[in-house]
Amino acid sequence: MTADRGLPEAHHDVARRSPLVVLAVVADVGQLDVLRSQLAADFPDERFIGIVAADDGDDVGGLLSGLGPVLAELIFTASTSSRSVPGATLAMRALEELGIGQDFVFTVDRLPDAVRYGIGVLADDERDRWEGTAILVAGSERTVREARQAATGNADEGYSTL
Numbered sequence: 001m002t003a004d005r006g007l008p009e010a011h012h013d014v015a016r017r018s019p020l021v022v023l024a025v026v027a028d029v030g031q032l033d034v035l036r037s038q039l040a041a042d043f044p045d046e047r048f049i050g051i052v053a054a055d056d057g058d059d060v061g062g063l064l065s066g067l068g069p070v071l072a073e074l075i076f077t078a079s080t081s082s083r084s085v086p087g088a089t090l091a092m093r094a095l096e097e098l099g100i101g102q103d104f105v106f107t108v109d110r111l112p113d114a115v116r117y118g119i120g121v122l123a124d125d126e127r128d129r130w131e132g133t134a135i136l137v138a139g140s141e142r143t144v145r146e147a148r149q150a151a152t153g154n155a156d157e158g159y160s161t162l
Helices: 029-042 061-072 087-096 111-123 124-130 142-152
Strands: 009-017 021-025 048-053 070-078 105-110 134-139
Touching: 009 029, 021 029, 021 070, 021 142, 029 061, 029 087, 048 061, 048 087, 048 111, 061 070, 061 087, 061 134, 070 087, 070 111, 087 105, 105 111, 111 134, 111 142, 124 142, 134 142
Parallel strands: 021 134, 048 070, 048 134, 070 105
Antiparallel strands: 009 021
């Protein structure tokens, strides 16, 4: 995720309704203000568990700053990209460099497992131990495609813009 103002506007899509899983293709941190506003308007009663996978060089701080107001907790993970940063490394950056409290930061090794873990947490009887009420995965097209497959079990499902 870089700063390139020539990219199309951010958009999001509901991959699953219960529990709610929202996917957003974001290639530029400049798109985050629009995305945050869209999420707040479309899901005013939701606080999201953000699932974060990033490649080396991605602006994770910008992503978390931009989406912070709609995020309740964070699950850091790694995608299948060869450039993906391990979730534990991302979590340590969030804790040490961004000052995010450790009660709100979790790690799961792989993106598909992180999505399934988040779905399980929100569907479980222990849901009340989490502040988040829905899941948000925002990132590259590849990350969103991988998250969609985990959320729906269908790799060929199309992408629709809300």
